[in-house]
Amino acid sequence: MQKTYSIRQGVKADLPAVLELIRELAIYEKALHEVNNTLEKMAEDGFGPQPIFGFFVAESQDKIIGLSLYYYRYSTWKGKRLYLEDLIVTESERGNGVGKLLMDHTIAFGKSQKCTGMMWQALDWNEPALNFYKTYKASFDEEWVNCHLDFA
Numbered sequence: 001m002q003k004t005y006s007i008r009q010g011v012k013a014d015l016p017a018v019l020e021l022i023r024e025l026a027i028y029e030k031a032l033h034e035v036n037n038t039l040e041k042m043a044e045d046g047f048g049p050q051p052i053f054g055f056f057v058a059e060s061q062d063k064i065i066g067l068s069l070y071y072y073r074y075s076t077w078k079g080k081r082l083y084l085e086d087l088i089v090t091e092s093e094r095g096n097g098v099g100k101l102l103m104d105h106t107i108a109f110g111k112s113q114k115c116t117g118m119m120w121q122a123l124d125w126n127e128p129a130l131n132f133y134k135t136y137k138a139s140f141d142e143e144w145v146n147c148h149l150d151f152a
Helices: 013-026 039-047 099-112 128-134
Strands: 007-010 054-060 063-073 078-087
Touching: 007 099, 013 054, 013 063, 013 099, 054 099, 054 128, 063 099, 078 099, 099 128
Parallel strands: none
Antiparallel strands: 007 054, 054 063, 063 078
């Protein structure tokens, strides 16, 4: 039997499954110790009075098996951009087209919101992800160095 997948806007009730996907990705990236986000923080940040992120979920048989988490950023050169924080598909569903469904849906959403483009990061050793992004003719920037500052 052929599996069917659906993509929909995420809702607050999805957050436990979303956090599990985030943890699964962190395990894959050998960085589970860096995940300190909580359901409470995600509920406030995504569904509080000033939401700062949104997400789409991929479902199969009423089970969440994928995630595309995004937010807006502003480029002084390009204007409103969509930032794809994470595109995650649970390991057992990888290679079945779920990532493409999520990516296509997120791109269409960005266009509908009048964004001038979409940005994201990928680890340089994650060949499957890099090869996937190449199918979209994504630009890979060699000049910029990622920087961050932790407040906590």
